[in-house]
Amino acid sequence: MxxxxxxxxxxxxxxxxxxxxxxxxxxxxxxxxxxxxxxxxxxxxxxxxxxxxxxxxxxxxxxxxxxxxxxxxxxxAGTAVSSKSNNWLSFSQEMQTRGIPIKNYELHVSWVHPEEAIANFFQIAPDKKILKLERLRGRPEAPFVYFVSFFHPRIGLSGEEDFNTPLYEMLEKNHHIVVNLSKEEISAKPASKFIAEKLEIPQGDPVLFRKRFVYDRGERPIEYNLGYYKADSFVYTVESRRDQ
CATH class of the missing domain: 1.10.10.10 (Winged helix-like DNA-binding domain superfamily/Winged helix DNA-binding domain)
Incomplete structure (x- = not known):
């Protein structure tokens, strides 16, 4: 240019x-x-x-x-909303604190070449393979969210980890990675054929789409996460407190 x-x-x-x-x-x-x-x-x-x-x-x-x-x-900078918290929770931990039982319907691990946006976020070459984690989760009655996570190769994930356990607890315990910062973009979009089948809803129905960028204590990128939530089964709440 x-x-x-x-x-x-x-x-x-x-x-x-x-x-x-x-x-x-x-x-x-x-x-x-x-x-x-x-x-x-x-x-x-x-x-x-x-x-x-x-x-x-x-x-x-x-x-x-x-x-x-x-x-x-x-x-x-983009349009992401940032949140920094000492008690920031993974999805499993958040559901546990709310007393909501969660069932894992599907869990898939693969190694992929990152798309441009993901490679740029991780600041790695696009020919560098990274771990991709896909999870379909929800209540015992039915699934309500489909997650797709990509992880920086720096973490050293093998793909053999127990991803049924709370993710950030596992990263801290097994890989000494402490997450500290989340930047999120939240929007509504029509469900694609693939997402509609996963969430058991008609194609084109609205879903809550959340893109999350996760960093460690040094504000180095750790996880690039996409979440597709069934609109009638999940409410995303943000709490803000004004400093005095």
């Missing part, structure tokens, strides 16, 4: 760079989680100093449009 600024324009270069970045992050490839070009290369391409470029980047970070991590790079 060729990027340039008009050095003869009366508009200050940092303002031009800011507008260019605002346009750049609308590109689908960056909205999909791909890192922006690094500062050194981008500054050279635009023929400006890193200080001028950083001034533009800082404005977008301040506006919540970009996320910058030292040693990793800068990416589009």
């Amino acid at each position: 060729k990027l340039s600024l008009d050095h003869k324009n009366h508009v200050p270069l940092h303002v031009q760079a800011e507008q260019l970045l605002r346009n750049l992050i609308k590109d689908p490839q960056f909205a999909n989680g791909k890192l922006l070009p690094n500062e050194v290369d981008l500054a050279k391409q635009l023929a400006i100093s890193r200080t001028t470029l950083r001034q533009a980047l800082n404005k977008l970070v301040y506006d919540g449009l970009l996320i910058r991590k030292k040693g990793i790079g800068t990416r589009v």
Whole structure:
């Protein structure tokens, strides 16, 4: 992608760079989680100093449009809702605290090449195989949620783990991975033929679709999770408390 600024324009270069970045992050490839070009290369391409470029980047970070991590790079913030909690629970733990008995109807483990969005989230090459976990779960009477999880190869999962146990308890006990941060996107969508068959609902019926990005204490990506919930069987509740 060729990027340039008009050095003869009366508009200050940092303002031009800011507008260019605002346009750049609308590109689908960056909205999909791909890192922006690094500062050194981008500054050279635009023929400006890193200080001028950083001034533009800082404005977008301040506006919540970009996320910058030292040693990793800068990416589009997206529209995810973040939650950080000392008592954050897995699905099994959450259902247990509510006194809801849960049955596992299906559990499938496989090794797959990640799609672009997942590879970008994990910051790995798309030819690197990762573990995929699919689970159909619900009450004893009927299933109400279908989960698809992908895990960073850094964890060291073998695929032989007992995924019937609470997931985050297992990760902490067996792999010393402590989850600390969840970023979620929640929307409604019509059930595909595949999801409709799994949840035992008519194709096209609305389902609650939740995309969850899970990080460890160092805010390194751990899990990329998709959840499809039967709309009439599950309520997603968010509690917020205003700091005094």
